[in-house]
Amino acid sequence: MKVSVDEDKCCGAGQCVLLAPAVFDQRDEDGIVVLLDALPDEAEHAAVREAADVCPAAAIALDENA
Structure with missing residues (x-):
């Protein structure tokens, strides 16, 4: 699994x-x-x-094949 995040989408929910x-x-x-x-x-x-599923901003992406 490879994880990536989009800091621009992140709302800092934590x-x-x-x-x-x-x-x-x-x-x-800033909580990003x-x-x-x-x-x-x-x-x-x-x-x-x-x-990734609960992220309110959908800022977490997963590549299950990596």
């Missing part, structure tokens, strides 16, 4: 950080998503999928 803190963080100044791990371990995949 659900991704709550669900997958090893993969996502937020900038202190920071991608910590574009190629997370398989153990993180379910949490990353859920984070």
